Amino acid sequence: MSSRAEDTSSRQRRIPVDSPNGSRELPSTPRGQRTRAKLVQAARTVFERDGFLDARLLDITNEAGISAGSFYTYFDSKEEIFAAVLADVEEEMLHPRVDTVEVGDDPIEKIRVANRAYLESYRRNAKFMKLLIQVSAIDDEFEQLRRRRAEAFVQRNAKSIEDLQQRGIAKAEVDPRKAASALSSMVSRVAYTVFVMGEEWDFEELVETLTLLWANALLIDLDAA
Amino acid sequence: MSSRAEDTSSRQRRIPVDSPNGSRELPSTPRGQRTRAKLVQAARTVFERDGFLDARLLDITNEAGISAGSFYTYFDSKEEIFAAVLADVEEEMLHPRVDTVEVGDDPIEKIRVANRAYLESYRRNAKFMKLLIQVSAIDDEFEQLRRRRAEAFVQRNAKSIEDLQQRGIAKAEVDPRKAASALSSMVSRVAYTVFVMGEEWDFEELVETLTLLWANALLIDLDAA
Amino acid sequence: MSSRAEDTSSRQRRIPVDSPNGSRELPSTPRGQRTRAKLVQAARTVFERDGFLDARLLDITNEAGISAGSFYTYFDSKEEIFAAVLADVEEEMLHPRVDTVEVGDDPIEKIRVANRAYLESYRRNAKFMKLLIQVSAIDDEFEQLRRRRAEAFVQRNAKSIEDLQQRGIAKAEVDPRKAASALSSMVSRVAYTVFVMGEEWDFEELVETLTLLWANALLIDLDAA
Amino acid sequence: MSSRAEDTSSRQRRIPVDSPNGSRELPSTPRGQRTRAKLVQAARTVFERDGFLDARLLDITNEAGISAGSFYTYFDSKEEIFAAVLADVEEEMLHPRVDTVEVGDDPIEKIRVANRAYLESYRRNAKFMKLLIQVSAIDDEFEQLRRRRAEAFVQRNAKSIEDLQQRGIAKAEVDPRKAASALSSMVSRVAYTVFVMGEEWDFEELVETLTLLWANALLIDLDAA
DNA sequence: CATGAATGAGTGTTCATTCAT
DNA sequence: TATGAATGAACACTCATTCAT
Numbered sequence: 001m002s003s004r005a006e007d008t009s010s011r012q013r014r015i016p017v018d019s020p021n022g023s024r025e026l027p028s029t030p031r032g033q034r035t036r037a038k039l040v041q042a043a044r045t046v047f048e049r050d051g052f053l054d055a056r057l058l059d060i061t062n063e064a065g066i067s068a069g070s071f072y073t074y075f076d077s078k079e080e081i082f083a084a085v086l087a088d089v090e091e092e093m094l095h096p097r098v099d100t101v102e103v104g105d106d107p108i109e110k111i112r113v114a115n116r117a118y119l120e121s122y123r124r125n126a127k128f129m130k131l132l133i134q135v136s137a138i139d140d141e142f143e144q145l146r147r148r149r150a151e152a153f154v155q156r157n158a159k160s161i162e163d164l165q166q167r168g169i170a171k172a173e174v175d176p177r178k179a180a181s182a183l184s185s186m187v188s189r190v191a192y193t194v195f196v197m198g199e200e201w202d203f204e205e206l207v208e209t210l211t212l213l214w215a216n217a218l219l220i221d222l223d224a225a
Numbered sequence: 226m227s228s229r230a231e232d233t234s235s236r237q238r239r240i241p242v243d244s245p246n247g248s249r250e251l252p253s254t255p256r257g258q259r260t261r262a263k264l265v266q267a268a269r270t271v272f273e274r275d276g277f278l279d280a281r282l283l284d285i286t287n288e289a290g291i292s293a294g295s296f297y298t299y300f301d302s303k304e305e306i307f308a309a310v311l312a313d314v315e316e317e318m319l320h321p322r323v324d325t326v327e328v329g330d331d332p333i334e335k336i337r338v339a340n341r342a343y344l345e346s347y348r349r350n351a352k353f354m355k356l357l358i359q360v361s362a363i364d365d366e367f368e369q370l371r372r373r374r375a376e377a378f379v380q381r382n383a384k385s386i387e388d389l390q391q392r393g394i395a396k397a398e399v400d401p402r403k404a405a406s407a408l409s410s411m412v413s414r415v416a417y418t419v420f421v422m423g424e425e426w427d428f429e430e431l432v433e434t435l436t437l438l439w440a441n442a443l444l445i446d447l448d449a450a
Numbered sequence: 451m452s453s454r455a456e457d458t459s460s461r462q463r464r465i466p467v468d469s470p471n472g473s474r475e476l477p478s479t480p481r482g483q484r485t486r487a488k489l490v491q492a493a494r495t496v497f498e499r500d501g502f503l504d505a506r507l508l509d510i511t512n513e514a515g516i517s518a519g520s521f522y523t524y525f526d527s528k529e530e531i532f533a534a535v536l537a538d539v540e541e542e543m544l545h546p547r548v549d550t551v552e553v554g555d556d557p558i559e560k561i562r563v564a565n566r567a568y569l570e571s572y573r574r575n576a577k578f579m580k581l582l583i584q585v586s587a588i589d590d591e592f593e594q595l596r597r598r599r600a601e602a603f604v605q606r607n608a609k610s611i612e613d614l615q616q617r618g619i620a621k622a623e624v625d626p627r628k629a630a631s632a633l634s635s636m637v638s639r640v641a642y643t644v645f646v647m648g649e650e651w652d653f654e655e656l657v658e659t660l661t662l663l664w665a666n667a668l669l670i671d672l673d674a675a
Numbered sequence: 676m677s678s679r680a681e682d683t684s685s686r687q688r689r690i691p692v693d694s695p696n697g698s699r700e701l702p703s704t705p706r707g708q709r710t711r712a713k714l715v716q717a718a719r720t721v722f723e724r725d726g727f728l729d730a731r732l733l734d735i736t737n738e739a740g741i742s743a744g745s746f747y748t749y750f751d752s753k754e755e756i757f758a759a760v761l762a763d764v765e766e767e768m769l770h771p772r773v774d775t776v777e778v779g780d781d782p783i784e785k786i787r788v789a790n791r792a793y794l795e796s797y798r799r800n801a802k803f804m805k806l807l808i809q810v811s812a813i814d815d816e817f818e819q820l821r822r823r824r825a826e827a828f829v830q831r832n833a834k835s836i837e838d839l840q841q842r843g844i845a846k847a848e849v850d851p852r853k854a855a856s857a858l859s860s861m862v863s864r865v866a867y868t869v870f871v872m873g874e875e876w877d878f879e880e881l882v883e884t885l886t887l888l889w890a891n892a893l894l895i896d897l898d899a900a
Numbered sequence: 901c902a903t904g905a906a907t908g909a910g911t912g913t914t915c916a917t918t919c920a921t
Numbered sequence: 922t923a924t925g926a927a928t929g930a931a932c933a934c935t936c937a938t939t940c941a942t
Contacts, residue, residue, distance in 0.1 A: 031941095137358055182434060185410070213404060216443070281915065282915075283915075303916085506912085516927075521913095584813065622891055629884065662849060741902075745903070748902080
């Protein structure tokens with residue numbers, strides 16, 4: 001039974017940004033998978049080059065070397081293919097986490113490592129981060145998504161701060177959740193300024209400064225560690 | 226490879242963002258000045274309601290109660306009237322600074338006062354800040370403008386930090402310019418999260434937490450003060 | 451206050467076919483009225499020539515000698531301009547009613563006069579009637595409209611039949627409303643067959659045959675008259 | 676004047692409506708016959724649900740559970756599969772005629788039986804009749820086809836009327852062919868109004884009223900029978 | 901015979917911008 | 922200055938049809 005009878009007036013656009021690969025199931029045939037992959041790759045290229053707004057679907061299909069109509073075999077809208085690009089990038093950003101170096105127990109070293117990892121990843125994907133921030137500023141769905149992703153990050157940092165407080169290493173009397181939110185904001189916003197806006201800042205000094213400010217802000221007592 | 230990368234005729238548009246009131250001189254006649262003012266007022270309303278992209282010039286002229294064609298008597302583009310709105314808002318945001326309360330010499334109190342002033346202003350103009358960030362994400366001219374404005378703010382903070390360091394009050398061995406940049410980033414980004422994204426955070430606690438983190442980050446020694 | 455804030459997702463199309471001139475108020479300026487009139491005239495030409503479905507908006511605007519975009523200054527859709535054409539035609543079809551010849555009291559003559567008037571009007575507007583029937587078959591809104599218009603016609607005939615029955619002239623024991631519906635159906639459908647489908651049928655004989663069948667069906671007793 | 680009047684490549688499409696099952700020979704293999712049957716069945720469902728215009732070939736193949744490309748193994752166009760549906764329905768509508776009850780020689784009873792049979796069949800296939808009328812209004816080929824089918828019906832009625840006239844039972848001095856055309860029009864159009872448009876009319880009263888009007892119109896003299 | 905991915909022509913619609921009045 | 926009708930470039934989107942597998 002086709003489901004077309006009742007959809008008379010609904011032209012709503014759904015962007016199920018939660019599902020990891022965009023909204024619809026991946027194409028079943030290898031050919032389809034290849035085409036879809038070409039599209040996503042082309043979309044990333046075009047988006048990063050022209051920005052979300054100036055990118056036309058035709059630019060994307062041309063870049064992918066397929067016909068205009070085929071776009072709709074895989075995606076319903078520019079938003080939806082952007083979600084697929086985002087999913088791709090995130091997978092790419094999460095994989096390198098494998099090389100988690102041994103950190104020992106030095107709390108400052110831990111902060112440094114986390115900051116360095118974040119900043120390296122940001123630098124590596126600077127063009128995409130700029131794009132993501134643009135799209136988030138335009139589209140509330142993506143704004144919410146970005147917020148939820150950031151929240152996960154903040155939670156982890158909050159845990160860590162709470163732990164340091166309980167062990168008497170972090171002295172500052174702040175709510176861990178809120179301190180984590182503020183300090184994470186600091187790091188991510190500085191990353192934007194440096195890697196997207198192009199503010200000059202030596203990478204190592206960047207890591208050190210942010211790590212120092214972070215640790216100081218929590219009044220980390222190295223002797224207690 | 227699509228050949229669209231160098232297409233200059235895109236959505237961007239030169240906006241003389243330096244002149245305080247947008248590009249052209251104000252209208253000479255009182256009637257003209259009134260019409261222009263109505264337009265700017267209407268533009269702010271519409272922009273804040275619909276966002277920059279969804280706002281049509283017709284919406285603005287309708288809201289202002291004038292005809293479509295008259296728009297071009299005063300502005301050349303949506304970007305230009307946005308610049309005028311921005312100039313208006315900034316004037317409004319700078320004026321209240323007059324009530325600079327006497328702060329005494331407590332360095333932390335000084336930070337607190339500055340943060341509170343900034344956060345209050347952000348809260349008061351949250352809708353516009355959201356809009357400004359949207360436009361900055363879309364339009365490089367405004368991005369640069371925003372950066373220059375922020376830079377002025379950072380400079381002032383850098384001065385203050387340097388002063389504290391020289392007086393031996395701020396112990397942290399950080400470049401004052403960079404510390405100022407990072408800490409300002411923290412405050413402004415948190416302000417966005419709270420006042421635009423709607424994260425729950427009691428206003429006083431917000432002021433206190435940010436002030437505390439800021440002061441700690443610089444290792445301000447109250448005894449030295 | 452512009453009303454655009456809340457219309458985010460509604461792409462419904464309203465065809466307020468009841469209002470005599472289509473949906474929106476007529477243009478205020480003479481120039482606008484002229485352009486609108488040109489459009490409606492062109493639409494009738496194109497619709498009658500190509501049919502509703504094959505008529506493209508571009509055909510209409512070309513025929514009217516105006517640009518494509520101007521169409522939307524006056525109408526929102528093909529349906530809406532069709533409604534305007536329909537309103538025009540109906541006005542045109544109702545005016546000639548002025549020449550209501552004196553009919554005397556012969557009931558059959560009355561039927562004959564009514565049938566002749568209807569058939570003449572149908573013949574004169576045969577192309578449009580074909581079009582109207584096509585659109586009614588496609589678009590439920592117009593189907594309903596046509597039904598309501600026909601209903602008014604049936605009501606008048608029902609009144610007349612009831613009157614004849616009460617005066618003992620029409621003997622047939624039928625519900626006047628239903629007889630009127632059936633006999634009106636006969637006349638209109640035959641008119642379609644003859645004037646649209648092109649079935650050969652001498653006009654006078656057509657009038658006479660339908661009048662005779664109508665009168666007989668009601669068992670009109672001329673002696674009783 | 677737009678030059679589109681003679682554009683032959685419009686929506687029309689040659690359909691060999693005479694051959695009873697659509698244009699091409701039936702598939703030879705049983706599998707092919709089954710697939711074809713599924714398609715025709717699905718087409719009827721989709722057409723009756725969505726109308727001819729809104730039905731997409733994909734809806735039909737989905738409903739039939741076969742792939743898009745397979746459609747063209749059996750039909751060349753939407754028109755052609757509609758012709759096949761039409762052939763199916765007509766076969767279905769003609770079969771039940773078998774139960775032709777013995778009617779005796781009462782001329783009115785004969786009319787009543789014919790009307791009842793027609794109306795029952797119309798009621799049973801109301802959705803399809805609506806569809807058929809829609810397609811006829813869109814596609815001249817089907818309009819002609821419908822006309823020829825109706826003509827056969829009229830011929831039969833004309834014969835019957837002529838017979839009654841020759842036997843002195845029908846007194847009305849009308850051309851039998853034309854009277855048959857008009858009265859058949861009455862019945863079919865009323866059937867549409869009741870069964871498609873939903874006008875309220877008790878079925879038995881419907882049969883009686885139409886039969887009475889038909890018999891009266893011909894001035895059938897029961898005593899002469 | 902069946903599949904379903906790929907095609908691409910064709911048109912509606914928006915809205916910043918111009919300009920005659 | 923103000924008006925508002927007219928313009929037209931630009932682009933998304935649909936879906937019947939083809940064809941390699």
